[in-house]
Amino acid sequence: MSFVVVTALAHSASAQAFSRSFSVPPETSELEVVNQEGTIKVTAGANTAKIIINARYNENAAKIGAMQNAQGKVKVEVTGQGTVDFEITVPASSDLDLLSYKGAIVVTNLAGEVRARITDGNIQIAGLRSHRVEAHSTQGNVSFSGEVLPSGSYTLKSYSGRVDATLPANADFKLSAASFRGGMDLGAFQMKYDKQTHQLVEGSHGAGRASVSLWTQEGSIHLHRKP
Amino acid sequence: MECRAVINSLSDFLDSQNIWISDDEVKQIETHLTNCPACQNLKLELSEIKTAARELPLHTPPRAMWTRITNVIEAEISAENAPLHQTKNVSGWWGRLKSRKFTFSLPQLAAGGALTSALIIAGISGIFVPHSGTLDFVGLQNALLLPDEGEIKAQLERRMDAVNARKANWDSQRRAEFEQRMIKIDESLNRCRYMLKDNPKDAVHQEMVRALYSEKRQLLEDVERLRW
Numbered sequence: 354m355s356f357v358v359v360t361a362l363a364h365s366a367s368a369q370a371f372s373r374s375f376s377v378p379p380e381t382s383e384l385e386v387v388n389q390e391g392t393i394k395v396t397a398g399a400n401t402a403k404i405i406i407n408a409r410y411n412e413n414a415a416k417i418g419a420m421q422n423a424q425g426k427v428k429v430e431v432t433g434q435g436t437v438d439f440e441i442t443v444p445a446s447s448d449l450d451l452l453s454y455k456g457a458i459v460v461t462n463l464a465g466e467v468r469a470r471i472t473d474g475n476i477q478i479a480g481l482r483s484h485r486v487e488a489h490s491t492q493g494n495v496s497f498s499g500e501v502l503p504s505g506s507y508t509l510k511s512y513s514g515r516v517d518a519t520l521p522a523n524a525d526f527k528l529s530a531a532s533f534r535g536g537m538d539l540g541a542f543q544m545k546y547d548k549q550t551h552q553l554v555e556g557s558h559g560a561g562r563a564s565v566s567l568w569t570q571e572g573s574i575h576l577h578r579k580p
Numbered sequence: 581m582e583c584r585a586v587i588n589s590l591s592d593f594l595d596s597q598n599i600w601i602s603d604d605e606v607k608q609i610e611t612h613l614t615n616c617p618a619c620q621n622l623k624l625e626l627s628e629i630k631t632a633a634r635e636l637p638l639h640t641p642p643r644a645m646w647t648r649i650t651n652v653i654e655a656e657i658s659a660e661n662a663p664l665h666q667t668k669n670v671s672g673w674w675g676r677l678k679s680r681k682f683t684f685s686l687p688q689l690a691a692g693g694a695l696t697s698a699l700i701i702a703g704i705s706g707i708f709v710p711h712s713g714t715l716d717f718v719g720l721q722n723a724l725l726l727p728d729e730g731e732i733k734a735q736l737e738r739r740m741d742a743v744n745a746r747k748a749n750w751d752s753q754r755r756a757e758f759e760q761r762m763i764k765i766d767e768s769l770n771r772c773r774y775m776l777k778d779n780p781k782d783a784v785h786q787e788m789v790r791a792l793y794s795e796k797r798q799l800l801e802d803v804e805r806l807r808w
Contacts (some may be wrong), residue, residue, distance in 0.1 A: 389807055432807060434751060452805055472802055473757070491761060491799065512765065512795050533772070533788055553784045568791055569769050 371408040371437075373419045375378040375427045378402070381427040382444050382465075388453040389415060391436040392580070395449060397462040398442030410437040430528070457486075462580050490514055494572070513571040523578045525559030528576070529566045535573035542578060581608040586619050586677055588700045602667040725776045726786060732793050743808075750808055758799070765795050 413435030
């Protein structure tokens with residue numbers, strides 16, 4: 354018991370907290386986060402007109418800046434070095450632009466456009482109902498699970514990691530999947546193939562109205578059907 | 581530590597492995613570099629040369645070439661060691677080579693590097709081209725395999741120059757990670773370009789080459805957005 358208390362005290366003594374909230378237009382809110390190292394978690398909040406940013410970081414040289422421009426777009430930027438972990442809630446329809454050098458990006462239950470980029474770490478996107486998703490990791494896995502909207506565009510890329518896409522059984526999409534060295538598992542859907550080589554597959558499911566693009570140079574690609 | 585000592589060790593210092601200099605020496609060099617703009621500039625220039633050298637494609641020479649090189653080395657070792665040793669002693673000549681102290685001025689180093697590059701290029705061209713007729717590795721480096729590849733390369737070089745100008749200020753770990761990623765992507769790019777050269781109309785490899793250029797561009801964009 355005493356060990357737990359000591360640990361908790363030590364943690365609270367070294368950890369710093371950052372908290373800000375911004376009022377935003379409910380239907381057109383935008384958030385940009387630029388982080389050096391750490392996790393960025395963004396999820397839909399109950400409040401449809403607020404972006405609430407909470408962050409924890411250890412005492413280090415990292416500085417967090419948060420501002421809102423005249424159009425209502427919120428930008429959070431970490432400069433310097435150090436790990437900062439963000440937990441952010443936004444209106445569900447918010448458009449996101451997230452960048453982290455190292456760590457992880459997790460986005461859940463949103464309906465706006467999502468652009469997520471990380472150099473070294475995983476990107477996990479789940480419960481989305483968005484018409485535009487771009488997720489790109491250089492050295493990490495990328496996974497997406499969500500709706501595929503007609504005329505939507507979904508691009509998942511990783512240079513050396515694994516790419517996973519979990520789509521509804523009735524998803525209507527055109528697929529382009531390319532893996533130079535890691536192989537592909539696309540067996541979950543009965544596709545109509547236009548091109549099929551070991552490294553590049555192009556085909557469609559349904560009328561092919563949405564666009565799904567999966568790319569990895571060294572990793573593997575897995576297409577799953579949502580149960 | 582004096583400038584002369586730093587200059588002599590700079591090349592080893594820039595080697596990310598730092599296996600030829602001690603931790604203590606690394607610290608002394610780092611301290612000197614923070615206080616000496618001239619050596620800092622020199623370090624930046626050497627870093628750029630190293631980066632440019634890494635842009636060159638990697639090639640695996642044929643086994644016959646290795647055999648010829650091995651034969652030449654062994655013959656030289658035998659001649660040198662004949663009066664003293666009856667058997668070959670690889671660690672002996674390597675040890676002696678390592679123990680010798682070489683001192684070169686920077687112009688000498690640059691001239692030596694240029695000469696070595698020229699010899700390698702000439703050697704590769706001379707060895708590969710007459711035998712294969714189609715494998716021109718130097719040509720591969722300069723060849724434009726996509727209709728817009730010249731413009732893609734030029735854009736990347738401009739961005740790379742801007743990043744290189746700032747790289748000296750980065751944390752050493754970040755710099756090493758960035759360079760290693762670039763090298764890995766370049767290796768993939770070289771593999772794909774090599775295959776594309778064999779079959780220029782292959783849409784798959786065209787896409788792969790484009791995707792890899794895009795990956796390089798993305799890394800450079802990240803650095804700009806992260807304000808490194």
